[in-house]
Amino acid sequence: KAGVTQTPRYLIKTRGQQVTLSCSPISGHRSVSWYQQTPGQGLQFLFEYFSETQRNKGNFPGRFSGRQFSNSRSEMNVSTLELGDSALYLCASSFGGGPYEQYFGPGTRLTVT
Amino acid sequence: GIQVEQSPPDLILQEGANSTLRCNFSDSVNNLQWFHQNPWGQLINLFYIPSGTKQNGRLSATTVATERYSLLYISSSQTTDSGVYFCAVVTNQAGTALIFGKGTTLSVSS
Numbered sequence: 001k002a003g004v005t006q007t008p009r010y011l012i013k014t015r016g017q018q019v020t021l022s023c024s025p026i027s028g029h030r031s032v033s034w035y036q037q038t039p040g041q042g043l044q045f046l047f048e049y050f051s052e053t054q055r056n057k058g059n060f061p062g063r064f065s066g067r068q069f070s071n072s073r074s075e076m077n078v079s080t081l082e083l084g085d086s087a088l089y090l091c092a093s094s095f096g097g098g099p100y101e102q103y104f105g106p107g108t109r110l111t112v113t
Numbered sequence: 114g115i116q117v118e119q120s121p122p123d124l125i126l127q128e129g130a131n132s133t134l135r136c137n138f139s140d141s142v143n144n145l146q147w148f149h150q151n152p153w154g155q156l157i158n159l160f161y162i163p164s165g166t167k168q169n170g171r172l173s174a175t176t177v178a179t180e181r182y183s184l185l186y187i188s189s190s191q192t193t194d195s196g197v198y199f200c201a202v203v204t205n206q207a208g209t210a211l212i213f214g215k216g217t218t219l220s221v222s223s
Binding site: 043 | 143144146148153154155156157158161163199201203208209210211212213215216
């Protein structure tokens, strides 16, 4: 069974631009969660989508948003990029509906200049 | 919110040595996972262990939920074991969000 895939793997953007990252979960998984990893703050939860609905949200500004499609694929968008948004963005998938084991993709490394 | 503390923060070993990594958490949890982050950043699942003991080759883990801690044992360490090990938990209050510790950085030299 294929694992979680994320595209693109690397991205360089300029401050003020916006960016969209994509995540395809493991087949049969209906929950997708997004996490941000930075050297200063570590791994932090952004939001979770289940059956196309945002079910849980972390403590991030409204510039961070996401959505989930009917095939469970998910995208996250960051508008008006700031230098501090430079990070590794990881997505995780699980069956959903409870505290099931989560499986992570390889991540997208975003650099904002 | 829940606090997840990992110790030690850094660990340096010779190949063949054994080690124990600890994860303490401040509230009851519904899920606990151990991960190994490889040099490219991907989190590799090691154990899903909200309670009890599991073993997988040279690695084993024990979670004592009533005392709010989990241990990851690495035996006969190899250079490929190097990297950062994270403990992450899910609580009732956080829904399904994984709350991560700061990690233990393990360096194994030959």
